[in-house]
Amino acid sequence: MELTEYVHAVILGVVQGIAEFLPISSSGHLVIADALLREYSDSSAPTESVTMGIALHFGTLLSILVVYRDDLIKLLTDKRLMTLIVIATIPVGLVGVLLKDYVDEAFGSPLLAGCALMVTAAFLLIGRRLQTSGRQLSDMTIGTASLIGIFQAIAIIPGISRSGSTIAAGMATGLNREHAARFSFLIAIPAIGGASVVQMKDLFTGEAALPASPWPLILGTMVAFIVGLAALRLLIRLVVADRLHLFAYYCIGAGCLTIVWQLLK
Template identity: 35%
Template structure:
């Protein structure tokens, strides 16, 4: 039987969602850890998915001009072959790159919501995947620009996005690391990562909306709580996007490992000591 979420829990977790959704530290992992540490129970995958709609709305607003341009070019290209420019191809790249996570998320929904939300898995991914960031930064040539993106890039970054279904990995961390391995500039990989996440996260949030009110696993939130939580995530998420794009222009993603690794090790220690329950 699901328990009801308190207003304090909703506000804190929504702030955490907004702060961590776009940073390569895993928002779902942090929500899982903080909810269990301070409230003794997992808020659940459905609450996470719905509140993510707020941060994705922030992406829609922040990249509104780019998204509108791509949509216009995509529809124009469908009607007229002579208008199939880079933005038209970008539309197909986002669609193509979304297919892997869409299929895996739909087919493995129950397994993801229950089995993968074990805190041992979350902690291990926080630590282990940090080394992927470090290796990607060291090996990536970071020389390819936005207009050099290809369908092959979309496929590999789309496959990497599937790893974000595991709390502790990070959607942006997985896709940007894949982009770096492919030789993309860090800021280019980050921008495409944002665009690639839009269809998957919107679909996940809308699909999970009914279950958030009466979840089979996790906690239940009222309609007003979900609305307020989504609004908080939107406001904080918008600021996070602007900060991250400025940061990645001059700094390595590997810096985030300095946060992820200690947090992961701390969670493991708390689990081993019995302070947290997996």
Template identity: 35%
Template sequence: MDIFSAIIIGIIQGLTEFLPISSSAHLIFFQELLGVSQSNLSFEILLHLGTLIAVIAYFIKDIIKLIEAFFLSILDIFSGKFKKGLNINPYKKLAWLIIIASIPTGIIGFLFKDIFEGMFQSVTIPAVFLIVTGVLLYLSQRINIGNRNINDINSKDALIIGITQGLAIIPGISRSGSTLSTGLFLGLNKEFAAKFSFILSIPAIIGANLFEFKNITAALDITYLCGFIAAIIVGYLTISILLEIIKKKKLDIFAYYCWIVGIAILILSTFT
């Protein structure tokens, strides 16, 4: 892989990890387009580390508050004020909801990772599920529009969102798209649903690559580092842009994009 290809793939990772259009599908499509074989494990882990750094950097203030709130809530358990503390401090509640949502994600990833990895060998399956992602995005804004926020979300909501995030291991199902859509289906307001989705990605990315971070040292050459830096910069900017879009507009543009790209890939794969 040359530097140009590494940077392009890094940009695609930074864009699609957070936009609701499936990073796994786009990485497969662009590797095929660039004539690059499936990138090695070291580079994939490095790219995910890049987007992890981007989301942590963007939400660093919230993350610090969540960590502090979590440990304070542990102390609340021993003082008998746990439930009261959750009601008073929204960050205490959010910290535990992130943990609850991460449990089904981790279970699904652990049990079905090998099964779904076989789907990455073809562009057809990602294209089909990219169309499914578009359907989810389109319907989520029309079936149940609500204004629920941190004060209204509960453990059941967190579990459901965690399950849909786990299913995003399927290539073509967008992690951010599935969790955001599920949040909207549950009546969460768009801004809180997006924030919850982004922060929830942190333990998901760490968990998915926890045992592979040791392989990063094998990817520390100039080519892969260029892709890594591109993923960080573009990932950070993408989060900012998407949050602005969510505030002002519907997500239909991403639904239409998923349909167009998915259908186009299916057509092209039929004739090649």
């Protein structure tokens, strides 16, 4: 087993753990990081295979389960909130199943990811401008849940941040910042879990190959989990402090650099 595979696993785990929660798009950064590793690495092995993608997402899913464990326990007796989560999950489920081939193709385009980062920046800035005094999750309507769900479906495009777009949509529709973030990550659980199931289908059908060794996958999962815990807790503090929009400027810079890099190749 080449050392570079372990190095790649660590790099992708760090990228996934940070970008899954901070509003800078984990999928977009994984596409860009994967392209950079392929271009400047001596290894010809794929750096972000289907199995690695599943492993990385599983690591960040564990982070959400740990941080929001109290909310999840309460959720078991809150049928209304469970219904709203289901409603918000339907759009991304439909897009993931019906447009899977187009989504898979998008994951091979760093240029698209760079352009989509600019969209993320726009969502963050507009969401902050439109935010109101704020309602709680107990005041959320079916319409609000549906709109947030549509933004989550849009974020299936690599480069558009799932957390950024859904939190911005929540704030724009009247949720206070903390509750918008809470709902964003509650609906992330079925979304990330469902995406992993769809990806696993490729393994069972033979469209994707199993890795020769499981150790890089295990390493990537552990790194994504540990980094994800820190990133998610940081995000919650930034949301409460109304600093989420600052990531828009990072997205603009990263998006511009990626676009220039791709156009000059």
